[in-house]
Amino acid sequence: MKPERGYSTIVIVITFLADPSRKQYLLNGLQEEWIIERKDSHEQRCTVLDTYDYTLLRQKKIALLCNGNYSFFDLLDASKDVSRSVTSSVLENDKQPKEIVKNRGGWKVNRRTQADVNEEFFLVRNTDRKGVARLFLLLINIDTPPLHIMRLQISPLRGYDEEAVNLSTLFERILTGDKMRFPWDRKREIRPRMTDTAGIRIFCSDVLSRVRSFERGIVRDTDPECLHQYRVNVRKIRALLGLSKSIFPRDWLQALTDELSSIMKRTNRLRDLDVHIDAMEGYRQLLPDALKAGAVLLEELLKHERQKEQGKVAAFLASEKYLGRMRQLEKNLDKPPENEENDDTGKPLQATVLHILERRFNKMVKKITEVEAEAEDLSFHQIRIEGKKLRYALEFLEVFSDLKQVKKIIKKMKRFQDLFGEYNDLCVQEEFLHIHMDGIENDDNLKAKRRDIEMAVGGILTIISKKKAEVRELMLKETVSVRDKNLKKNISKMVKEGMDEISRSV
Amino acid sequence: MKSVALYSIKGGVGKTTMAVNMAYFESAAGARTLLIDLDPQGSSGFYLRIRPKPKSRGKDFFRGSDKMHTMIRESDYQNLDVIPAPESVRKIDMHIADANEKQVQIQKMLDLFIGEYDRVIIDCPSQLGLMSENIFIAADAIVVPLIPTVLSLNTLQQLEQFIKRRQYNLDKFYAFFSMVDQRKRMHRETVDNAENLPIKIFQNWIPYASVIEKMGMHMTPAQFYAKNEKAVRMIEQLLQEMKEYGVL
Numbered sequence: 001m002k003p004e005r006g007y008s009t010i011v012i013v014i015t016f017l018a019d020p021s022r023k024q025y026l027l028n029g030l031q032e033e034w035i036i037e038r039k040d041s042h043e044q045r046c047t048v049l050d051t052y053d054y055t056l057l058r059q060k061k062i063a064l065l066c067n068g069n070y071s072f073f074d075l076l077d078a079s080k081d082v083s084r085s086v087t088s089s090v091l092e093n094d095k096q097p098k099e100i101v102k103n104r105g106g107w108k109v110n111r112r113t114q115a116d117v118n119e120e121f122f123l124v125r126n127t128d129r130k131g132v133a134r135l136f137l138l139l140i141n142i143d144t145p146p147l148h149i150m151r152l153q154i155s156p157l158r159g160y161d162e163e164a165v166n167l168s169t170l171f172e173r174i175l176t177g178d179k180m181r182f183p184w185d186r187k188r189e190i191r192p193r194m195t196d197t198a199g200i201r202i203f204c205s206d207v208l209s210r211v212r213s214f215e216r217g218i219v220r221d222t223d224p225e226c227l228h229q230y231r232v233n234v235r236k237i238r239a240l241l242g243l244s245k246s247i248f249p250r251d252w253l254q255a256l257t258d259e260l261s262s263i264m265k266r267t268n269r270l271r272d273l274d275v276h277i278d279a280m281e282g283y284r285q286l287l288p289d290a291l292k293a294g295a296v297l298l299e300e301l302l303k304h305e306r307q308k309e310q311g312k313v314a315a316f317l318a319s320e321k322y323l324g325r326m327r328q329l330e331k332n333l334d335k336p337p338e339n340e341e342n343d344d345t346g347k348p349l350q351a352t353v354l355h356i357l358e359r360r361f362n363k364m365v366k367k368i369t370e371v372e373a374e375a376e377d378l379s380f381h382q383i384r385i386e387g388k389k390l391r392y393a394l395e396f397l398e399v400f401s402d403l404k405q406v407k408k409i410i411k412k413m414k415r416f417q418d419l420f421g422e423y424n425d426l427c428v429q430e431e432f433l434h435i436h437m438d439g440i441e442n443d444d445n446l447k448a449k450r451r452d453i454e455m456a457v458g459g460i461l462t463i464i465s466k467k468k469a470e471v472r473e474l475m476l477k478e479t480v481s482v483r484d485k486n487l488k489k490n491i492s493k494m495v496k497e498g499m500d501e502i503s504r505s506v
Numbered sequence: 507m508k509s510v511a512l513y514s515i516k517g518g519v520g521k522t523t524m525a526v527n528m529a530y531f532e533s534a535a536g537a538r539t540l541l542i543d544l545d546p547q548g549s550s551g552f553y554l555r556i557r558p559k560p561k562s563r564g565k566d567f568f569r570g571s572d573k574m575h576t577m578i579r580e581s582d583y584q585n586l587d588v589i590p591a592p593e594s595v596r597k598i599d600m601h602i603a604d605a606n607e608k609q610v611q612i613q614k615m616l617d618l619f620i621g622e623y624d625r626v627i628i629d630c631p632s633q634l635g636l637m638s639e640n641i642f643i644a645a646d647a648i649v650v651p652l653i654p655t656v657l658s659l660n661t662l663q664q665l666e667q668f669i670k671r672r673q674y675n676l677d678k679f680y681a682f683f684s685m686v687d688q689r690k691r692m693h694r695e696t697v698d699n700a701e702n703l704p705i706k707i708f709q710n711w712i713p714y715a716s717v718i719e720k721m722g723m724h725m726t727p728a729q730f731y732a733k734n735e736k737a738v739r740m741i742e743q744l745l746q747e748m749k750e751y752g753v754l
Contacts, residue, residue: 123582129725130555131582158587159559159579 012154012168015075016175020141020148029174034167035125036135042119048142050112054229062140062149066117075149113144113222124154124167132156132163144222145213190400192498193505195346196353198336200244203396204237205333211237212326218267219314224274227313231271234260239392243356247347252337259329263322270313272432273306275425287459294456297449301440348505353397354498360390361491368479373472377427380475384420391417403501405494412487416478423471430464433457509616509626510753511645515661517632519651520684522549523718523728524741525629530727531745532754533586537624540578543591544598545631551590554581555725564594565601568611571618583727587623595631602636612640625754634668642674647753650705651684651712654696659703666704676705680753682744683711708751710744713737 030036046066050056056063060075122135136153152171156164190199211233217226238260245253277299284295316322340346364386371379391413398406437457440450481487510528512521522545529541543550544567551557556579566573577589602611619626630641642648650665652658662681669676681703687693700707712718715737717728724731728738748754 128555128557130557131580157580157582159577 011156012164013151014154014168014171014175015073015149015151017147017149020139020150023137023139023150026150026171026174030124030167030170033170034132035127035129037123037125039121039123041121044117046115046117046140048113048115054112054145057142057145057147062142064115064117064140073151075151112225113142113217115140115142117141124163126163132160133167135167143220144217144226145210146216190349192350192400192502193348195341196244196247196349196351197340197346199349199400200240200247200396201333201336203399204240205330207233207237208326208330208333215317219317221310221314224278227267227271227274231264231267234264235388236392236395238264239389240396243360243389243393244352247352249337249339252332256329256332259325263325266316267313270306270309272428273302273309276429276432277302277306279425279429283460283463286463287456291456291459294449294452294454295460298453298456298460301453302436348502350397350401350498351502353393353401354495357390357393357397358491358495360386360393361488364390365483365488368483371479373476377423380420380423380472381427383479384424387413387417387420401498403494403498405490405497409487409490409494412490413482416482419471419475419478423468423475426464426468426471430461430468433461433464507616507620507623507626508647508754509628509645510647510649511628511630511641512651513630513638513641513648514632514650514652515634515665516653516658519653519658520712521545521632521651522547522553522629523721524649524651524682524684524712525627526550526553526721527727527729527741528745528748528754529586529588529625529627530583530729531742532625532627533583534729536585538585538587538622539625539627540587540589540619540623541581542589542626542628544595544637545591545629546593546596547631548591548593550629551588553721553725553727554583554586554588556581556588556590558590558592562592564592564596564598566592567595567598567615568601568605574615574618583730599633599636602640608636609640609643612637613644616644634665639672639674642669642672646678648679649748649753650679650681652681652707653685654683654693656692659696663704679705680708680748680751681705682708685714686711687714706751708744708747710740710747712741712744 027036044066046064048057049063049065049070062073062075064071064073116139118139118141120137120139122137123131124133124135126132134155134157136155138149138151138153140147140149140151142149152168154164154168154171188202190202211230214226214230214233217223218230238257241248241253241257280295280299280302284292284299287295364383367379367383367386371383391410394406394410394413397403398410437454440453512525512528514521522543525541525543529539533539541550541554548558559577559579562577566577574589578587579590580586581588602608605611607614616626628641628645630638650662652662665679666676669679683697683700686697697711713736715735717732717735717737718741720732721728728735728741732738745754
């Protein structure tokens, strides 16, 4: 409950996540003490704006676009309530909510998913049947991740502030035990001193919740980013478990990573198609006019194929078999493996992660030192994989540690990561096109269009090849900064400080 | 801001009924309206289901803006706020008597609402004392309901003499006939021969009708539950006439 100062009166706003079917239960609870009169209601389908990584929602904020109007809600801070609906006060010239505009430097906000927004207005009367407060109930049912946000706004009629506070107290009482957890909220706090296996398990379990939050978006095909985020998070769990193989029982770990790999495999082709379709527009613009028609045909072909592949992935994710496997994964991560030690006897999480980090960094530097300008793509791919593992470990460390250098190192490695990622995408696209052309050659239905498509593919491969050369050069330059002594010094310093911190706490 | 007081020395003449319906009429037309109940019976608040706040006191009327504003309660009707009468409003004359500028206490109170409200309707108690004199100075118009009986007309004359004696402005006093029972010859004749009254009297009048008395049962303005009843339409015609005369 948070009273908001307004014109000579207060407005109380309560926001929470809840199963939408509980709405009636809430209203019934209120009716035991008050008379609730429904005045009006509206329902509309809105677009949720957010970054690819749901930065806003993770910060418990929501930006909605309903019928051309923006609204922006801070779900935790009622004082940032934007208005009953949406007003120009939250908009700037480019029609983006101010908060988003403010953060544009780091974020790319886009139309992310859909939400059903239901507004209901009530008048609350006391036992004299006198109106004492207006109640505005906002239900936002977001498709992906599946979140059900209820927002109650109690606006007392002038002179009835006390009644409104009593009303909100009753709400809070009815709500007890009814609130739901945000998919990104941790089930348990992760502390540097806790046993390493427990810390890693809890983190992986949280990440798995995020994985699951993207399922509906993939099934409904809301946005290709849903699949991307789904895969990024599965990979994160797999990488972290892989990095800590020495501390978990072998069979336990193997069962988990095998299952995750198997699930990833089912989505590989769809992701490749998404990446390629996304890149097609850029390629089409770079191609000479004579090849553009073929590029359009290729794109249509890819889209058609994507549609089929999306159907397969959606059917897989909606299947009982998949859901059962996911439930089993959740159970395995939530339940400690045999012989897991308690926080007093086990090895501290921070020590284990720092140890892993140092080892990984040295391994990566070794690989970078070995790589030559003419090296195979595979060598660069391996460096990229090492870099990714290092980054996941750093991001994990950032979750529970206060060590100053973590952020700095992550920042320092960002460009390196971006370049290696871009290079890898180009390699994947190149390989994909080669394989795809083989498929076209064997398809009799495409005979007539084959020549145009082949020419376009040839043109695109030339573009990719040129780009690869450019990026490779930049990558090689960037490896110097990773081999830089200062970075190594920073990591060693961080490891030392982290270890000292743990020793002191013991 | 225009302020109108419903006033009569005599009780039970329909002041509160008119005050509530007048306030509703004005607010429904879009005017930001405040109904102030100065009658310790608290009937205006009762008709609108509004009780005074437990801690509000009669002296709060004269304790500045903050105190005054905390007494305001929003009604269930758009644009209509009410200051219901706490029981201790009966001591209001005493508080005025203690004040330095005894004649302008109500004027000062009304000044607090300039800019906030377009209309202030005051439901006055039946008395002729310090508070009444304050009202005579402060209100833009004083409307007196009259039952067409000898006694009622007699009190109107008493009022006229008092106003003249104290040199208040008689031009802002208006009257209308209320609770007219057309079955009674005396009522009919009094209404028909009203031109000799000492203050301006409206042509429209309010009949004695059970539909109006039922306000107490419905606890809403009569226009809200019986808009199409003849008696209620007559109230509206009277209010319309008041508007034409610039009272509202």
